[in-house]
Amino acid sequence: MPTLHIVQGGIDNGDKKWLEKAARNNLSSPSWIVPKSVGIGDIVVIYVADYGFFATAKIKTLAKPRVDWKNRYGAGLNFIKLIEPAISIGTIRRHISKLKWAIYPRSITTPTPEIASQILKLISERRKTRLPDLDDEALGTANIDELRKVALLSARPSATEKERTVIYRVRSKAIHLYVLNRANGHCESCNAVAPFRKADGRPYLEPHHTTRLADDGPDHPAKVIGLCPNCHRRAHFAEDAAVFNRSLKRKVARLER
Numbered sequence: 001m002p003t004l005h006i007v008q009g010g011i012d013n014g015d016k017k018w019l020e021k022a023a024r025n026n027l028s029s030p031s032w033i034v035p036k037s038v039g040i041g042d043i044v045v046i047y048v049a050d051y052g053f054f055a056t057a058k059i060k061t062l063a064k065p066r067v068d069w070k071n072r073y074g075a076g077l078n079f080i081k082l083i084e085p086a087i088s089i090g091t092i093r094r095h096i097s098k099l100k101w102a103i104y105p106r107s108i109t110t111p112t113p114e115i116a117s118q119i120l121k122l123i124s125e126r127r128k129t130r131l132p133d134l135d136d137e138a139l140g141t142a143n144i145d146e147l148r149k150v151a152l153l154s155a156r157p158s159a160t161e162k163e164r165t166v167i168y169r170v171r172s173k174a175i176h177l178y179v180l181n182r183a184n185g186h187c188e189s190c191n192a193v194a195p196f197r198k199a200d201g202r203p204y205l206e207p208h209h210t211t212r213l214a215d216d217g218p219d220h221p222a223k224v225i226g227l228c229p230n231c232h233r234r235a236h237f238a239e240d241a242a243v244f245n246r247s248l249k250r251k252v253a254r255l256e257r
Ligand SMILES: [Zn+2]
Pocket: 187, 188, 189, 190, 191, 192, 227, 228, 229, 230, 231, 232
């Protein structure tokens, strides 16, 4: 089996966008930061902070010192393929408890063959199901792509009543978490910073339904907006509540376009 290495990709430096493009257009990277020891044909798993395991690739050329970065080595990558949705760090920690790297995932590493095979299994499962775990603990640590995927889940036409109830419940929870994630600590109406942090450290905002739901219909990310408590009260109790709600509908539609 080829050796597996975990490497890093950034968001602000453009890596994430580039990986998406590379996967679409079958591009290779001339020099990605990798462990010095890589061999041609080795597998790399690219970790992007806030998303998790984001893509896989193969080593195309041996590692050479990077002139722009002391003590770092770069190697060519090809066969870049996204993992959709990316596997959140919470899921990685739960499924691969022996992977010490996951406690503080800021470095590059070459896990043992035993752990490497667990990583490959987790990735191939994800590629097959295209779904994260659906339990509350998993949703609580899911990344925004995983949450969106769950938020848009639909029951198979043949689903039983019980399956429908489960899907309805996880969807509602995922939409709630997705909206708070999308809001990213700011009211999606007035842009104010969340008034405080909750016990779990997350900024406090309230999901608000801009459209009254039919009893059987689950929510949709484009119909729920993350509000500060003032805007939320306004949406329900202000004399201009109807007008305000219409403006919220337009805002959230723009956010989800
Ligand atoms: Zn607000």
